[in-house]
Amino acid sequence: MGTAGVQFDKVAEEYDFAASLLNDHSFFLSNMPLKKGTALDIGCGTGLLVHELSGHFDHVIGIDISNEMLEVARHKRRRPNTEYLKMDASELRFPHLFDFIVSRTTFHHLEDVPNVICKMKELLHPGGKIVIIDNVSEVETPPAYVYVLGAIQEFFPNCFTFGIKSAARVFRHQTSKPWLEHLAADKYLSEQAYYDLYGPLLPGCTFRRMGWAMGIVWENKPIG
Structure with missing residues (x-):
């Protein structure tokens, strides 16, 4: 689990923001x-x-x-x-x-x-x-575009639920390079x-x- 730990270190703050809204x-x-x-x-x-x-x-x-x-x-x-x-x-x-x-x-x-x-x-x-x-x-390991499409589909519902500013921040996290690199290893x-x-x-x-x-x-x- 060492690699996963390093990957999560890179996205901790943005992950927390998104998870606090979505979990x-x-x-x-x-x-x-x-x-x-x-x-x-x-x-x-x-x-x-x-x-x-x-x-x-x-x-x-x-x-x-x-x-x-x-x-x-x-x-x-x-x-x-x-x-x-x-x-x-x-x-x-x-x-x-x-x-x-x-x-x-x-x-x-x-x-x-x-x-x-x-x-x-x-x-x-x-x-x-x-x-x-x-x-x-x-x-087993979905390609990156699957996650990007999912983020796009969720963006507008998130705008209505959390506001445009928060929805945009969640979208940036979900489509960021560090997060997609993490998902690619899942x-x-x-x-x-x-x-x-x-x-x-x-x-x-x-x-x-x-x-x-x-x-x-x-x-x-x-x-x-």
Whole structure:
């Protein structure tokens, strides 16, 4: 994940601006566990989801490999019950368990998903939940023009929703060279590949297709 970290360092501020307008956290909020003690966000970026969860959980930790993303998170979204750490998901290690472990658009960067899922399960309290959202595509790495066309299609709706100035800034980010170079390195799973990979790793999990994204929910159900 080292290359991804460097790429995100280059776009941290503009990514944060766009994500703060466009990201929807409702899937995570609608799948929270009953016990809301501790939560962990893997690939927390600039802390948007950590900040949202901090209003529901006693303590929330966000981890990421991008120094610049973490700096934005600490500057903009630090609360008494939040913590931001530089940590690679493949080296996930904590001295305590969590009630909620989440991740948004991070897993396609991981080299060993089964290893990370295993570590997540080991860190989850009985009754706790894992919720993952990640990109889904029948084309493993879509060409750049696909993202540019998507940005063009979204521009006018964004103008009505956020205003022309904000929409233009989002468009510049989505079509910028550093962001397109980052996307060119992404590799996405198809819908069937999600079922084949995550189904055995998280037995009994539920899948929800949400346009460009796949949502996965798994509960660590107590035995007996």
